[in-house]
Amino acid sequence: MHAFVHEGNELIYKNLNDPVIEKGKVIIALRAAGxxxxxxxxxxxxxxxxxxxxxxxDGAGVIEQVGEGVKELTIGDEVIINPGLGWEKNSDAPPKGFEILGMPDNGTFAEKIVIDAKQVEKKPDHLNWDEAGVLALPALTGYRTLxxxxxxxxxxxxxxxxxxSGVATYxxxxxxxxxxxxxxxxxxxEKLGKAKEIGADLAIDTHEDWESLLRNETIDIVIDSVGRATFNRSLSVLKKGGKMITFGSTTDDEITINIxxxxxxxxxxxxxxxxSTEEFKEMLDFISKHQIKPVVDxxxxxxxxxxxxxxxxxxxxFGKVAISINR
Structure with missing residues (x-):
């Protein structure tokens, strides 16, 4: 099978051996990845x-082989992969041993993948392959955060x-x-306009004076994944007693705060x-109920x-970048 790998100091598109089926696992012929x-x-x-x-x-595809002991999935099922490994029940923080697919385990930039059947859910019917392929990691991150x-x-x-950002669009x-x-x-x-198209009520320029523009707003929740560049500016518009949640840092990790x-x-x-897997299933139910679609850029x-x-x-x-596979 063909795959995109990190090897040595390089990123390489190359041919690898097909994965081998194991007990409790499935082989998925991937159609898209994120x-x-x-x-x-x-x-x-x-x-x-x-x-x-x-x-x-992130990835989605069709079940090609089913290992011994797998009861919930059959050959031909259209599925989506949950990339969070080893976190089944919702908890305050991930358990010891939690990993994300794609390191150290082989990931989804390949024609096929073998993975534990517990990491696989049925693809929501309203999503096409590209939408399903880019869904899991950012949508789950956004769901738990929110x-x-x-x-x-x-x-x-x-x-x-x-x-x-991908998570922001979710x-x-x-x-x-x-x-x-x-x-x-x-x-x-352009991104401000697209954000309004998918539901944002107000979209403002990063370089504007946020405190002045939002003086008549009561901000209950701030969700900041930028880091040092916006953390204190975001905090300045949050109401007293409000909640600030951070899930990433696209600028510097370390910040200074007036305690x-x-x-x-x-x-x-x-x-x-x-x-967790519990939240992943809840997220899939939520997007199906509300017919929410990922934004594929x-x-x-x-x-x-x-x-x-x-x-x-x-x-x-604006939104997600998809990889088309086996199509």
């Missing part, structure tokens, strides 16, 4: 490693810096489906990452995955 920022960072984390690793966490951590409710106002749609008001920011006028201002404001700060064929990496690294996308 590119995440995590994939961009894995080569530097692995360093020079002679063992080829198939990259990719519902488990922020505990959003109807009538809340949510502030999301960085409207163009957050906007999830929050609107839950009856919340959504305010977003971006440096790009006295923070505790006098009685703010609540939460960290979040990925989610661009699709690249598997043999041109390097171009997809370059495109995502440039940061011009």
């Amino acid at each position: 590119l995440n920022h995590r994939d961009l960072n894995i080569p530097s984390r692995r360093g020079e490693n002679s063992i080829p690793l198939v990259l990719g966490s 519902f488990t951590k922020a505990q959003v409710k109807k009538g809340d106002t949510i502030f999301i810096p960085g409207a163009g 957050l906007i749609q999830f929050a609107k489906a839950a009856g919340a008001k959504v305010i977003v920011t971006s440096r790009s006028k 006295r201002q923070f505790f006098y404001g009685q703010y609540q700060l939460f960290g979040s990452t990925m989610g 661009h699709v690249f064929p598997l043999n041109n995955t390097q171009a997809a990496f370059d495109y995502l690294r440039a940061g011009k996308q």
